[in-house]
Structure formats: C-alpha cells, structure tokens
Amino acid sequence: MYAEFELDIPDSLDGALGIMAAGAAKGVTPLAGGTNLIVDMRAGRERPVRVVGLGKIDELRGIVCDGDRISVGGRTTVADLLYSPEIAAAGPSLVEAARLFAGQMVRNAATVGGNIACGSPAADLVPPLLSLDAEVTLVNGSGTRSVPLDEYFLGYKRDLRGQDELITRVSWRRPVERSANAFYKLARRKGDAITVTGVAVTLSAEGERCSRARIALGAVAPVVMRAKRAEALLEGETLGFAAIDAAARQAAEECQPIDDVRASAGYRRHAVEALVRRLLTQTRDRLI
Ligand SMILES: Cc1cc2nc3c(=O)[nH]c(=O)nc-3n(C[C@H](O)[C@H](O)[C@H](O)COP(=O)(O)OP(=O)(O)OC[C@H]3O[C@@H](n4cnc5c(N)ncnc54)[C@H](O)[C@@H]3O)c2cc1C
Numbered sequence: 001m002y003a004e005f006e007l008d009i010p011d012s013l014d015g016a017l018g019i020m021a022a023g024a025a026k027g028v029t030p031l032a033g034g035t036n037l038i039v040d041m042r043a044g045r046e047r048p049v050r051v052v053g054l055g056k057i058d059e060l061r062g063i064v065c066d067g068d069r070i071s072v073g074g075r076t077t078v079a080d081l082l083y084s085p086e087i088a089a090a091g092p093s094l095v096e097a098a099r100l101f102a103g104q105m106v107r108n109a110a111t112v113g114g115n116i117a118c119g120s121p122a123a124d125l126v127p128p129l130l131s132l133d134a135e136v137t138l139v140n141g142s143g144t145r146s147v148p149l150d151e152y153f154l155g156y157k158r159d160l161r162g163q164d165e166l167i168t169r170v171s172w173r174r175p176v177e178r179s180a181n182a183f184y185k186l187a188r189r190k191g192d193a194i195t196v197t198g199v200a201v202t203l204s205a206e207g208e209r210c211s212r213a214r215i216a217l218g219a220v221a222p223v224v225m226r227a228k229r230a231e232a233l234l235e236g237e238t239l240g241f242a243a244i245d246a247a248a249r250q251a252a253e254e255c256q257p258i259d260d261v262r263a264s265a266g267y268r269r270h271a272v273e274a275l276v277r278r279l280l281t282q283t284r285d286r287l288i
Helices: 013-022 037-042 078-082 085-090 092-099 104-109 112-117 126-131 228-234 241-254 265-287
Strands: 006-008 029-031 050-053 063-066 069-073 135-140 143-148 153-155 166-173 179-187 195-206 209-218
Touching (some): 029 037, 069 085, 069 112, 078 112, 092 126, 126 179, 126 209, 228 241
Parallel strands (some): 006 050
C-alpha cells in the first residue's frame, strides 16, 4: 500500500518547473520511470506528499549530437541508449552498461536522470558517464546550471540538486579520435543483478603515450568515484604493462569498499584491481 500523495502529470517542462517551484517548501518529488521510486514508495521507504510525473514531457527525452557535444535528455531511457548509434560512437561504455542493466522491461522505463538522481553508488550509468567527463544540467524556474558529474555527488545518496531542480540532461564532449572507452559490470549473475563492482575507463593516446586517462569505479565507495591517483599514474606515460599494472594496484588502494550481502570489501578491492587492469589493457590494445 502507498501512503497518500498528490500527483501532477504536466505535459511541458515549464509546467513541471512551476509545480516544483510552488511546492518547494514541502518538497515535490519527480517521478520518471518509477523503477526506484515506486519500489521505495511501496516499501514505505519513501513517502512523498506531492509527486510530479515527467512521463509526458517529450522535450526531456532524446539524444542530440550538436557539433562536438552529445546531449542526452534526463527522461531518455536505458533502452534508448542501448539502441542508439550516436551513443555507440560517442560513449560505447554507456551502451555496455545499458546492455547489462536489469531486464528489458526495466530498461524500457528506467531513465538516465533517475539513475543519476537516485544517488546509488551502484548506479550503472554513472561510471561510464564519469569516464566521459559528463556534465549534469539542472534547471529550475529561475535558470539553468551545468555541473561536472564528478562534483555532483556529495556523499551516500546526497547530491547538490536543489529541491526545485530537475535534471534535464547530461552531456559530454565527443571523444577525440585516438581514444577508447569501456565498461564492465561484475555481479552475482549475468542478468538483472545489482552491481558488485563496476568499472569504466577512457584512454586517449598520442603515439604510445597516454594523453588522458579516466577510471571510474561503481559500488566500491559511498558514491561512484574516480580513481584520480591511478589516472595520474597513466597520464604522460607509455601505455605499457608497467603503467597499467601500477594504475590497477593504485585504483584498488584508492577505493573504499564495504562488506555487504553481495560481497566482502576485500573481494571488491581485488575485483577493482583485476577489472581496471583488464579494461586498461583492452582499451590500450584498441589504441596502439
Ligand atoms: C528489477 C530492477 C532491476 C534494476 N536493475 C538495475 C541495474 O541493473 N542497474 C542500475 O543502475 N539500476 C537498476 N535498477 C534501479 C533503477 O532501475 C535505476 O536506478 C533507474 O535508472 C532509475 O530511473 P527511473 O527513471 O526509474 O527513476 P525513478 O524511480 O522515477 O526516480 C528515482 C529517483 O530519481 C528522481 N528523479 C527521477 N528523474 C529525475 C530528474 N529528471 N530530475 C531530478 N530527479 C529525478 C526521483 O525523484 C527519485 O528520487 C533496477 C531496478 C529494478 C526494479
């Protein structure tokens, strides 16, 4: 059973922002695909008094390539990502995350905005987006701001989104020519399972040297994190076994896993080292 709540389903972004602004004092909860929120409401973990459904706002859904930027609307679904040739070219790790995400029914409903906003350290779209240096665009009745996804999360299920703001899109610069990007999700089974450890990497190269490295880790810290000290061990270095091995060991050192029902902290740390080494080697082999 649900606790009682008011529901509005506007058909424009302006309409939704008006409702968010008017109800900001008591709080208005956005509802996108509902694959987290409805589950939490049914279980009594969330008891919103006012809900704004985003399901009719077409302007929040879609993938736009504008010059060298790729922009994905907040209400774009995981299935939209999976079947998009634009995303396959500009963020293959996101396609891989979408492929391994839940089952088809959930992928048809679950949205990019909802995955970011839920704030879970195991949210599968976040490591790929972090590895692509994505920015989140937040909009309220008074304006728009874009923040690097890397700065968006403040702690476990805490972020810098204001009460009256919606995630309208996430965007990133199209990768440079010599770069490669990959994701791997380790879970207790292949389909429909919560991530034990998720790793996304992006490498760019000039000659045999790494010009840019991004290593993003899911489900091994209170938030999805970048292993920045490991990235620094790669940048400027020849992309050989020594640098990759040092970065993999450093990433394992940097993460902050906990024991839970799915895996021990020690297993997760071991998985980070093995997966970072594997993905860096695979992406390196595509570049050199
Ligand atoms: C069976 C099942 C399997 C799942 N498997 C996976 C999986 O493999 N990987 C994974 O990462 N997740 C998984 N999930 C969790 C969930 O599907 C995802 O987190 C999904 O992306 C949430 O998106 P949504 O649109 O359904 O969000 P909702 O449930 O509608 O909302 C989630 C939260 O985000 C807020 N919100 C939604 N949209 C916006 C917006 N545009 N702006 C601001 N706030 C917003 C809501 O207020 C709410 O707090 C699974 C869930 C189920 C039920």
